[in-house]
Amino acid sequence: MTTMESLIGLVNRIQRACTVLGDYGGGDNAFSSLWEALPSVAVVGGQSSGKSSVLESIVGRDFLPRGSGIVTRRPLVLQLHKTDQASQEYAEFLHLPKRRFTDFAMVRKEIQDETDRVTGKTKQISPVPIHLSIYSPNVVNLTLIDLPGLTKVAVEGQPESIVQDIETMVRSYVEKPNCIILAISPANQDIATSDAIKLAREVDPSGDRTFGVLTKLDLMDKGTNALDVLEGRSYRLQHPWVGIVNRSQADINKNVDMIVARRKEREYFATSPDYGHLASKMGSEYLAKLLSQHLESVIRARIPSITSLINKSIDELESEMDHLGRPIALDAGAQLYTILELCRAFDRIFKEHLDGGRPGGDRIYGVFDNQLPAALRKLPFDRHLSLQNVRRVVSEADGYQPHLIAPEQGYRRLIEGALNYFRGPSEASVDAVHFVLKELVRKSIGETQELKRFPTLQAEIAAAASEALERFRDESKKTVIRLVDMESSYLTVDFFRRLPQEVDKGGNPAATTMDRYGEGHFRRIGSNVSSYVGMVSETLKNTIPKAVVYCQVREAKQSLLNHFYSQLGKKEGKQLSQMLDEDPALMERRQQCAKRLELYKAARDEVDSVSWVR
Numbered sequence: 001m002t003t004m005e006s007l008i009g010l011v012n013r014i015q016r017a018c019t020v021l022g023d024y025g026g027g028d029n030a031f032s033s034l035w036e037a038l039p040s041v042a043v044v045g046g047q048s049s050g051k052s053s054v055l056e057s058i059v060g061r062d063f064l065p066r067g068s069g070i071v072t073r074r075p076l077v078l079q080l081h082k083t084d085q086a087s088q089e090y091a092e093f094l095h096l097p098k099r100r101f102t103d104f105a106m107v108r109k110e111i112q113d114e115t116d117r118v119t120g121k122t123k124q125i126s127p128v129p130i131h132l133s134i135y136s137p138n139v140v141n142l143t144l145i146d147l148p149g150l151t152k153v154a155v156e157g158q159p160e161s162i163v164q165d166i167e168t169m170v171r172s173y174v175e176k177p178n179c180i181i182l183a184i185s186p187a188n189q190d191i192a193t194s195d196a197i198k199l200a201r202e203v204d205p206s207g208d209r210t211f212g213v214l215t216k217l218d219l220m221d222k223g224t225n226a227l228d229v230l231e232g233r234s235y236r237l238q239h240p241w242v243g244i245v246n247r248s249q250a251d252i253n254k255n256v257d258m259i260v261a262r263r264k265e266r267e268y269f270a271t272s273p274d275y276g277h278l279a280s281k282m283g284s285e286y287l288a289k290l291l292s293q294h295l296e297s298v299i300r301a302r303i304p305s306i307t308s309l310i311n312k313s314i315d316e317l318e319s320e321m322d323h324l325g326r327p328i329a330l331d332a333g334a335q336l337y338t339i340l341e342l343c344r345a346f347d348r349i350f351k352e353h354l355d356g357g358r359p360g361g362d363r364i365y366g367v368f369d370n371q372l373p374a375a376l377r378k379l380p381f382d383r384h385l386s387l388q389n390v391r392r393v394v395s396e397a398d399g400y401q402p403h404l405i406a407p408e409q410g411y412r413r414l415i416e417g418a419l420n421y422f423r424g425p426s427e428a429s430v431d432a433v434h435f436v437l438k439e440l441v442r443k444s445i446g447e448t449q450e451l452k453r454f455p456t457l458q459a460e461i462a463a464a465a466s467e468a469l470e471r472f473r474d475e476s477k478k479t480v481i482r483l484v485d486m487e488s489s490y491l492t493v494d495f496f497r498r499l500p501q502e503v504d505k506g507g508n509p510a511a512t513t514m515d516r517y518g519e520g521h522f523r524r525i526g527s528n529v530s531s532y533v534g535m536v537s538e539t540l541k542n543t544i545p546k547a548v549v550y551c552q553v554r555e556a557k558q559s560l561l562n563h564f565y566s567q568l569g570k571k572e573g574k575q576l577s578q579m580l581d582e583d584p585a586l587m588e589r590r591q592q593c594a595k596r597l598e599l600y601k602a603a604r605d606e607v608d609s610v611s612w613v614r
């Protein structure tokens with residue numbers, strides 16, 4: 001491959017890839033458009049100026065739709081690929097990648113059909129380009145963009161705005177600094193009124209990137225010639241003007257072969273008394289070569305900026321891909337591994353919350369330090385140990401035979417009744433810690449970046465954790481209730497052994513005796529029970545947190561997802577991949593990014609390879 005061919009081929013390939021990605025300079029995507037950085041040749045001219053004819057004679061083939069009104073209604077990106085002399089000519093559309101057209105009449109039909117597919121039959125225009133590649137031994141490597149002809153009036157059925165719409169679309173191509181403008185003007189019209197030149201002058205005042213093409217030289221009035229234009233006196237451009245003689249309408253009607261037409265054009269210039277001295281620099285073949293060479297030098301000059309644009313885009317895409325997460329492996333083993341990794345990531349964060357690396361774990365201590373003591377303080381012991389109630393309970397416990405020394409049964413009943421009240425705050429502590437843990441699970445799932453893309457797995461982990469927390473809660477409740485029951489099942493003997501001594505310390509046994517069935521007696525019983533209950537309360541205030549931490553917090557830290565893990569091992573590939581279902585929007589985005597990344601990387605490789613050839 002020669003350097004020139006590889007350079008233009010490079011741009012061709014990048015342009016094709018851009019269109020696949022919908023990146024054709026529309027400007028509505030977030031990435032800097034590579035397309036816009038690529039040099040291209042746009043064919044511009046008024047209606048009937050001979051645009052289609054020039055394009056066709058550059059290609060050497062009839063293939064463009066003809067008709068009245070605005071025929072070209074979508075940009076046609078025409079990529080010419082030179083092939084070996086012996087190979088067969090064919091065309092290929094990007095939107096029909098598998099189909100090779102060898103019949104160029106069918107190419108014309110497909111251009112029409114594809115135009116209608118996007119614009120409808122309403123004669124509207126659309127900026128979405130059609131991509132056509134032509135592989136032929138008779139072309140030079142070149143990319144040309146055929147644009148709708150500039151017009152001054154709308155025809156039947158077209159909205160008035162179409163005149164402006166066409167100009168806007170054409171302008172959007174030619175105002176790009178990388179666009180080479182092929183400005184077509186008919187020789188049988190005053191160059192000063194040429195639509196193409198007018199527009200070119202506006203967007204490229206220095207004439208740096210404008211190639212003036214003069215068609216219909218053969219149609220000029222006898223005795224006149226276009227030397228003033230062709231020799232740059234009428235309107236000066238940086239590049240020399242090229243005169244062209246296309247097939248006339250009569251030739252087209254007679255189906256004059258393009259190759260024959262090229263020969264006739266060559267003969268025209270060679271034998272022309274006016275243009276003979278310019279013959280080697282006239283005609284469509286010369287124009288094609290000139291453009292190709294120019295395109296090559298422009299591309300060469302642009303390589304550094306294309307490279308930096310590509311590198312910048314690759315960086316952006318890679319960081320976005322990192323953010324989105326890489327695609328998931330397909331085999332069950334790798335999926336299981338991924339799920340476990342994700343669970344571990346979650347578990348790590350959850351533990352950090354408990355251990356103080358992240359906030360929230362302190363709320364558990366809050367339960368033990370505030371909620372539990374406050375609830376214990378609020379227990380209605382005053383009511384339970386009121387004089388009246390003490391008397392009632394003791395009398396009932398005595399039955400028909402009042403107690404003789406101390407109301408053993410009465411004491412037991414009063415204590416049992418009081419201890420029962422401890423169930424409430426104990427269970428409430430369990431519940432409170434349960435809710436803290438649940439909230440921390442929820443938070444941790446939200447904070448696990450890696451899980452963001454897997455809503456299904458998030459839900460599964462939440463469900464598994466919540467189920468485990470329920471189990472821990474049940475276990476914890478049983479344990480704290482057991483602590484309370486243990487207090488009732490065996491009372492602290494020492495406490496009561498100490499009691500009579502304390503009573504006696506006061507001195508007067510007679511007073512004690514007299515008092516036995518009076519108010520003082522019951523009050524003392526009440527106060528004894530109260531201090532016993534107070535002692536138990538102090539104990540439980542310490543032991544309930546121990547039980548709760550042991551049954552809930554410690555378990556949550558050690559084995560929150562253990563059950564889930566054991567279930568995972570039994571799952572089949574399909575179930576695993578379901579768990580790794582991603583948000584469809586995110587998958588779509590990743591796919592887009594990956595495709596783009598592939599394009600840019602391929603482009604970088606291509607640029608690298610041609611850079612070395614230089």
Ligand SMILES: Nc1nc2c(ncn2[C@@H]2O[C@H](COP(=O)(O)OP(=O)(O)OP(=O)(O)O)[C@@H](O)[C@H]2O)c(=O)[nH]1
Pocket residue numbers: 045046047048049050051052053054067069070071072148149215216217218219244245246247248249250252
């Ligand atoms: N004799 C002669 N006729 C030409 C020449 N160039 C174009 N024509 C004729 O001019 C008419 C218009 O040419 P096209 O190539 O269709 O022009 P166009 O700019 O593509 O026209 P639209 O697509 O309608 O805007 C056709 O009948 C061509 O045969 C030329 O150099 N000599």
